[in-house]
Amino acid sequence: MARSDLLINLVKSGASGDKHTLGKIVDAIVAEERAKNHNIVADRIEKAYRLSDSNWNGKAATLMNAHSSESNARARDFIAEVKPRRRFEELILPEVTMTAAQQLVEEQQRASLLRSHSLEPRHSALLVGPPGNGKTSLAEAIAESLAVPFFVVRYETMIGSFLGETASRMKRVFDYARTTPCVLFFDEFDTVGKERGDTHETGEIKRVVTSLLLQIDDLPSYVVILAATNHAELLDRAVWRRFQLRLPLPSPTQKQIASYLTALSDRSELKLGASPQQIAKSLGKVSFSEAEEFFLDLARRQVLAAGEETPAQIAKQQLKIWASRVLGPLTQKQDDNAGTPTT
Incomplete structure (x- = not known):
């Protein structure tokens, strides 16, 4: 007391x-x-x-509460609350990225101690790396560790066609986030954080970026804002300064893919049908997301085979199908450069 x-x-x-x-x-x-x-x-x-403010009165309070409720209802149209499915122990991340993310969580969990020393916990991080390598999973793991709501911004409803509409909707999203401790996640952040100096962009995008920067600056430290991008080179230079942490999530090595497959196999008690190292080598340069999809292919085939085929036979068949797949542009570029000497 x-x-x-x-x-x-x-x-x-x-x-x-x-x-x-x-x-x-x-x-x-x-x-x-x-x-x-x-x-x-x-x-x-x-x-x-409220009582300390001489301008406060019951009528103002009623109007403010009504306005707040209406704004919150509108803001819910532009975000999706997602239940986090990932935990830190399930992720395979660069050591420096894992350490920085866990420090962020610890600072949030012990915010009272920091504030008693006139310090605020860090609450913003930019996650950078190729698609499918854990940016969204890391954001979920942070929200899961903090045990707070995980809000994902929905661009399809937030971005409007009229002048000033997107900036106004974005403000509602940030206003709503301020009402509770949460993790606010912007995936594909380059959609709204583009370089304002780009001559090909419209004035509307520039206004959106300016509004975004102001909203981030005004965000309280109990709201953790995470942004993920595959195209860091497209971000406005001022956007970088707004994030206290900038965490790399690069493409995994074969050894990391093998470790990831081993972890998936252990958690589900599903036999891979071949050594994780052999599968990782056969898959080639893939993301964690692609490795997980291959693992799920094995799981589906083993369930449907109902014991009529061995895990080894299924693995061989699925690897053959995988080898014949059409490569995406990023994977094709990686393969093309695989034999190119570097200086």
Whole structure:
């Protein structure tokens, strides 16, 4: 209770100072207390802050709550809440990327200790790498570790055709995210974070990027914003500065693919039909996503075979089919460069 009284007195004493900064601090404290299910304390803090503002009255509160509810309902159209399916122990990541991601989680989990030393936890990361190598999985793992909602921005509904429409919708998304501790995830981030100096882009895109940068700057630290891109070279230069962490997720090596297949086999108790190293070598340069798809092919065929074919026979057949597949542009480029000497 002593700590609760201290927080309430802190809000009262700070109300006469910088209102913008104070509002962000109050939001952070309230969200933290609600995350701990300390709803009574959170309500008292909000009440103390409101009473300290001489302009606050019951009518304003009613109007604000009504407006907030309407805005939240509209914002839900532009995000999808996804249940995280991945955990850190399931991922195979570069050591530096894994360490940085776990530090981010630890700082969020121990935010109270940091704030007691006038420090805020880091809460933004840019995930960069080729498709299928774990960017979305890492974002899910962070949300799963923090046990907070995982919100994925839906571009198909957020991007509008009228002037200013996209920027307005984006603001609603950020306003909604501020209402609770969460992970806000922008996949294919280059869609909305493009370089403003590109002469081929319209003025609307430039306004969207400017609005995006302002919204990120104003985001409280209890909201973790993660963005993933396959085309880092397309991002606006100012976008890079907004992210406290910039984590690489490169294409996996054969050894990593073998380890990934082994982990999938162990978790599902499914026999691969060949050594993981042999399969990894036969698959060639593939992403983690492609390796998982191949593993699922094996699983489907073994279930449908109902014991009439051995795992080894199925693996041989599926590898033959895999070898005859049509390569995508990225895989084709990798294969073309495989024998090219580098300096």
